[in-house]
Amino acid sequence: MQPTKNNSKNLAPTPFAQTYFHGTKANLQLGDLIEPGYHSNFGQRKKAKYIFLAATLDAAIWGAELAVGEGCERIYLVEPTGAIENDPDLTDRKFPGNPTMSYRSTEPFRVVGEITVWQGHSKEQVQLMKDALTKLNEQGVNSVNDE
Template identity: 40%
Template sequence: MEENHGAGPFFHGTRVALSPGEELVAGHGSNFQRGRTSNNVYFTSLITTAAWGAQLASALHGDDESGRVYEVEPLGPFEDDPNVTDKKFPGNPTRSYRSRHPLRVVAEVVDWPRHPPEAVEEMLAGLARLREQGLDVIDD
């Protein structure tokens, strides 16, 4: 793992309510695959990418809310998220990262840009197609 691939602030989108000072740690259930334990914690330096995480995690769990976005501070080394880096576009345009080390919650971001419901539905349909084809693999 290489340290400092990106510059903050950093954000994490989820369906879970957290408080400043709490730490996100690896070893919990994945927001995106039921029954899967995540070996990393994922984050981004783009609030729009964190919005996808929040909205998709909530939708996949049947929550009526659009999720939550937090500013977070990585407490150890991190690397580009291989699930998106160099996949559809070269490099890491979503500025997505992962770490086996905790992330400390700095603050909840209350006013974050929600993606339109149609875009969320389209993304969910795409994820369902990948799952049907057995291609919803997460490199964790």
């Protein structure tokens, strides 16, 4: 049997296309853009030069759980509108090779869906992570994303 060629120039995404997630407490709608320029949820809370996404649900869950604010924790499916690069805080500094599959960009992400059912980390795990981040901040260890 000969393989067939698909000559279509407008191929639809396949089930194997990369999925990206963004964890936050912001209430967003389908089609909304997540853009840099707002105060960061982390570090010194400066106006964010970058926005973040991950190809693993666990990394996005951490983003939602650690986000500043009183809103509901949310996980959005997003598509980048421009180039993305490894998040150096989670690759070069902590996890060489980017096993968390965490990325950043200066270009917006478009919200294309929301994960409404997911299992968060235990309250103890979240508190340990928040304590560790506070300790780093007190030691003057800042995110390269704040630079």
